[in-house]
Amino acid sequence: MAKTNVKSTARIRRKRHIRKKVFGSVERPRLSVFRSANHIYAQVIDDVNHKTLASASSIEKAFEGYGGNIDGASKVGKMIAEKAKEQGVTQIVFDRNGYLFHGRVKALADAARAAGLQF
Secondary structure (H helix, E strand, C coil): CCCCHHHHHHHHCCCHHHHCCCCCCCCCCCCEEEEECCCCEEEEEEECCEEEEEEEEECCCCCCCCCCCCCHHHHHHHHHHHHHCCCCEEEEEEEECCCCCCCCCHHHHHHHHHCCCCC
């Protein structure tokens, strides 16, 4: 019998619980965050039309630095806010994707708020 990763299973359970309530509309799309050990990714998603309006990550060519720390997450938060504002998005719903609102996830959210996104 195969063992399952308890941490990832718990995160997926939390993610499902959060996604029951968090829904991105045309007026307020959803800012979804995914973090891995070395990188962090963010997407602005319109759930009504099933479209990704903007995306930013620490693996893009425009990104300089390391995405596995708070500084990298702050840079990605600033990048996603700028790209979202280019698309005309100023208000969003934040989807932490089952991660605790702490560390890199919080740094990304704070940088996006500082760059002009409201949530």
